[in-house]
Amino acid sequence: MRLLTTLLFLAVPILGVWSFWIADSYGWWFPENVSTYGDKTDSLFNMITYMVGITFVLTEVCLGWFIFRYSRKGQTKAVFSHGNHKLEMVWTAIPALMLLLVAFSQMSIWAEIKFSTGFPDDNGYSVEEPLAEVYASQFDWRVRYPDEDGNFNGADIVETPFEFVVPVDTNVVFHLKSRDVLHSFFVPMFRLKQDAVPGMTIPVWFNAREVGEYELICAELCGWGHYKMAGMVKVLEQADYKEWLETKRQELYANGSEELLADGDDGYEEDYE
Ligand SMILES: [Cu+2]
Incomplete structure (x- = not known):
């Protein structure tokens, strides 16, 4: 009975490690990453998972051993302990060192993803001149693209609901x-999550490496x-993106007229004078 109870307890870490082992092949793990910084986020996550996982297994094995060792009949007398300073120092210092390791490992990655002073601006988009504004509201995502002058307040603003x-x-x-x-703006396949806070304008960046549609x-x-x-975040080839934005702008100018749209005409003046 003693052995059975111990083995039942040990089944927890064994099943835990086993499910961790097979999770990826069954698709129970993360979705594929398509952003440039996602691999770094994943490596941080994996590091923490291994640290927590190893601690979990060690603790469970100790627990199993104590159950087996001290559950023998006749061993019911408790031991009175005043505590052990050395032991307390050790179990404080080890988690503290582990936390420091996590803290220092994440600093540069966090800065790369979140600090707007270090955002890349080599593609024509920057904190000052963003590609779009994304508005979150109950219960809607609204993406606004600036007009050709980069102005978000003009009349010629392309706006798309639920599609970025x-x-x-x-x-x-x-x-x-x-x-x-x-x-909170969350695209799991980019490993990007950012809260949208009322009253604040928060700059966010990402770089998607593959064309596709991402939740x-x-x-x-x-x-x-x-x-x-x-x-949906829809990632298009660069030329297709330009074409898409151009078409959207023409739709605005066409003012609902399909004929104008078909002509590729972009002005009211000639047609309505
Ligand atoms: Cu929500």
Whole structure:
């Protein structure tokens, strides 16, 4: 019975390690990463997982051993202990060192992803001249592209609901805002998550390495319709992106007229004078 109880306890770490081992091949692990900085985020995550995992296994094995060793009949007398200073120093120092290791390992990665002073600006987009503004609200994602002069306040603003279209292999910088409560802009396949805070304009950047469509979800419980805040980041070839934006702008100028749109005409003046 003693052995059976011990083995039952040991089944927990064994199943834990086993499920960790096979998770990736069953698709239970992270989705594929397509952003330039995602690999660094993943390596940080893996480092912490290994640290926690090894500690977990060691603790469980100790627990199993104590269960086996001290559950023998007749061994019911407790030992009174005054504590052990050396031991306490050790179990304080080891976690402290591990936390320091985590803290120092993440500093440069955090700075690269989050510090707007270090954002890349080599693709024409920068904190001052972002590719778009992304507004979160209950329960909507709204992306606004500036007019040709980079102006967000003009009349010729392309606006897309729930769809953020961007060029591939480009350092995309955008401004994240909220119209009401806290939301969070989360694209798992970019390893990018950023809160949208009411009253704040938060610059965010990413660089998607592959053309495709990637889920954008709200990761901050923001009200009853939170589950509906599911959008899409659509990554296009750079030329296709330019064409898409141009077409969208022409749709604006065409003012709903399909004929004008078909002509590729972009002015009211000639047609309505
Ligand atoms: Cu939400």
